[in-house]
Amino acid sequence: MSSLSAHEAVKASRRLVIKIGSALLVEKETGQLREAWLKALAKDVAALKAKGTQVILVSSGAIAMGLEPLGFDRKPAKLEEAQAAASVGQIRLAQAYQSLFGAEGMVIGQILLTIHDLENRPSYLNARNTVEALVERGVVPVINENDTVATAEIRFGDNDRLAARVAQMAGADTLILLSDIDGLYECDPREKADAHFFDRVDAITPEIEAMAGPPSAITPGTGGMITKLKAAKIALAGGCSMIIMNGHAPSPVMRLEAGERSTLFPAATDPMTVRKQWISSLMAPRGFLHVDAGAVKALRQGASLLPAGVTEVDGNFDRGDLVAFVGPDGHIVGQGLSSYSVEHATLMRGRKMQDAYEVLGHVGRSALVHRDDLVLL
Template sequence: MTKKRNIVVKIGSALLANLELLTPRYGFLQRLLEDIAQLRAEGTNVILCSSGSVALGLRIIGETPESAGVSDKQAAAACGMPLLLNAYKQVGHEFGFDIAQVLLTLGDFEDHRRFLNTRNTVHRLLESNVVPIVNENDTITTEEIRVGDNDRLAAKVAQMVGADDFVILTGVDGLYDRNPDEPGAKFIAEVEDVGMYMDATKGKSTLGTGGMETKLLAANMAQEAGVTTWIAQGEVDHPVSSVLDGSRRSTKILPHPNPLSGWDSWIANRLQMAGSLVISDSLAASLSGDRPIRREDVISMTGDFTRGDVLHIYDSKGIERARGLSDFTSEELRVLTSNPDTQAEQLLGYRTKGEVVRSANLVMLENRHLLWDAPEEIVGQV
């Protein structure tokens, strides 16, 4: 049996909600879902990652995008989600397909078991010919436990389902080498290294939480999983298929020719930093993933993490070198590193080799990932 093509489509709030009235834009939904119906008829699976619930709920609670605080946005999401799903359901019914809602939080991506459970649910929906509509559960998330933008959430979904293509529909026709409103701004049709354009991507949309910067961060995650990313204007007929068939202008971000395995990609592509380590320069210089990181290698650490969280690993200059799965809680690791001459078993009460990150759970970043800045508290310690 031929494997179906998987496409993840991320739709920004400004395409789904009228900026002034904060009501659903049914004309856009009509064009989008008609296009998706045609793609499905050709044998393509489509997963939607949809913003819009907060924007659509603001009017109901008497707030605006400018006035709304965190609790206002949570309440607005609760009011807006039924409106958003009802709009998708009404238009989707016209084109003969069913939809399903999948609400996620940061933990559903950062905890590997929950990540796999979510993947199984999405695959089961696709097997039943149902279109999954994925969104962050904004009603319950706070700053500490939220993904923060649907661009990176959608990239994690693309990684999760093994997508072939990741299409980001937005209000501009792609990436420029500077603000597109500036004279002489040059359109970028194809990108290999997103890091070259990060400085030109600051700012965000009025209704959404992410601008071009988050789109490039998301594209880098997709690259590592072997997914082609497209950034394109959404206000056109056939908004998805016209990107994929090359009939209109968009920015294509190429996948890495040697993508990471699913396990390594899950470790390397983080949404938040659980904790970090600074290791000795001698180890950093020779680090290859062939040997574990042991407690004697750790110079300093930061964060409150549990066993199984992913740690960001830095050298003494604050340059990120690797990411890996911790075998200890932060409390255990502090005890181990504070008592280097005492056996680990005596300190912790159970047998252990004292390996903080096993070699099998360590991913070297090399030159293919966008690096995270080291937390200020550990940079100051070395």
């Protein structure tokens, strides 16, 4: 995707994450939802989905939506008051998404995350699998930081970086940051009218970072260009390209696809390649899954590892840990991240996936090791 322009990158994306800032969703003066804007965005997303693109939204706005009902004229300084505003605003925001996106024939799923959820391995896997299950069924996940419980110590601090972490977690091809500025300038264009604009940034150098200036403090959001560059680093590390554009006018995705000005940070590779390289680089598996010849053949044809092909389970591993696959000849044929603990893998050994409820007492994951989570050696 590195040779594509911004609008071509969007059109080529199989999975797209769109980050929506508070200033775009909520009128600063009134604290009211910009309903016409969100309705137009819903039409944008519906058009993307009609072309086969999977869309994930990362939405700010919960605190901003809760200020007016609680009598605040600005974001409160006290954490508990901001959390109270988020509690009220999150419901109002979810209702707006459900109503306006539902009118376009879409189903919305809400996910609230803290930084702990994406740094704790089991929680990360749960979040990733939930997102995967939603988008595979045509649902549009709307993800926000869980402001009602996140403390000052564990907050992402801005939804730009949350969006980048979500894009990385979801294996997205492109992340669009809808902002109140159309991209990266050499300096603040409000101070220098002829400031050079960058429509493409192939490498985030110290010189590029120096152009970002201080985080903005004049909008309902908490981000600035500095946080957007940090988000770009996260996204690019996951093989995800990132675009910054001014989203204030209606139908931002349609405008972007039509070639409206933006800044593209192109990824040098794709998300799956990055993930496979990471899994391949892992060492010291926590367990070994001995597999039969049929399982080896299926793996080499690109299949997931199913428990029916497992003949023996060794080690002491938990869900999400690295396990190696040992073929009938005793040689390691691959490795991956187990969807089950050693106890559950042992119980499922030699069984079909549809037996999971009978064996484990609950519905299991779709594979012992999913094909996206394994490599052959």
